[in-house]
């Protein structure tokens with residue numbers, strides 16, 4: 001049985017069109033700004049996000065860190081969600097490498113910070129206190145069902161940031177999932193933020209990379225930050241070529257991933273022993289839990305799914321799971337997963 005992998009959309013491997021484009025890509029030394037394919041990707045990414053310039057980076061984590069380093073300095077503070085990816089899942093890079101202090105705030109069921117709480121979190125100009133410099137937002141919001149947050153929320157955050165002289169960076173790892181789920185152009189979302197990182201390597205299916213977009217001056221600073229992190233790449237056009245295919249061919253099909261996630265949630269809702277909130281499934285993520293009468297832990301269920309059906313799944317605490325759909329998950333794979341899970345729970 002081939003592996004059916006619901007752990008993340010990061011496991012998606014490149015399409016045949018990407019591999020062909022990678023093999024044929026014109027290249028140059030990107031540290032000197034001479035890789036034509038990277039330059040084309042950065043220009044296209046900037047256009048798709050309504051920004052002046054783009055910077056091709058190795059990962060979403062690197063894109064977010066370059067943004068923080070370009071916006072803020074040592075001893076300055078970034079206000080962010082306590083369950084945001086950049087706070088919890090990026091190795092503490094902003095503090096460890098940038099000396100930037102995270103200031104976490106609670107988020108609601110959808111991943112929103114309260115704009116008033118953001119305003120209250122801004123530090124006074126007092127030598128006892130760090131200086132507030134940056135607000136970090138995320139869309140879609142990974143820790144809350146991959147929920148697609150609306151432009152109006154970011155308009156509220158941006159207004160608070162502007163009133164206090166702060167910049168706003170968006171971790172838009174799944175920006176295009178959020179846009180497609182709301183049937184809006186990505187620029188309707190990104191117009192409210194100063195900079196945005198989006199991932200080519202998740203639902204868009206490229207093998208590597210993300211693009212950080214912002215003003216020309218900001219990207220000049222971010223490029224220096226990338227170099228300091230060792231992220232200056234040479235003939236990176238081989239990788240950027242896949243990113244061009246991702247942006248040109250893989251955005252609209254994200255709706256298929258969202259449909260498969262909804263189909264999965266509907267099937268899970270019919271399974272005894274499983275709890276799922278189908279209302280929150282708006283993009284490519286399905287969070288669900290084992291009901292109390294199931295004697296197995298999430299890890300034990302995940303192990304049995306791998307052993308019995310080669311279905312791979314992420315766990316979320318002792319009783320929870322996260323399933324993520326992507327280009328290589330279709331209706332058949334959803335069916336195999338549901339049948340395998342039903343069998344495992346029937347034998348629990």
Ligand SMILES: Cc1ncc(COP(=O)(O)O)c(CN[C@H](C(=O)O)[C@H](C)O)c1O
Pocket residue numbers: 007008009010058059060061062085086089138140142171173174199201210
């Ligand atoms: C919202 C968000 N922002 C940034 C990143 C980092 O992207 P990479 O550094 O992995 O390219 C991720 C990756 N998320 C991965 C996943 O979801 O499987 C893991 C958890 O790191 C992300 O979900």
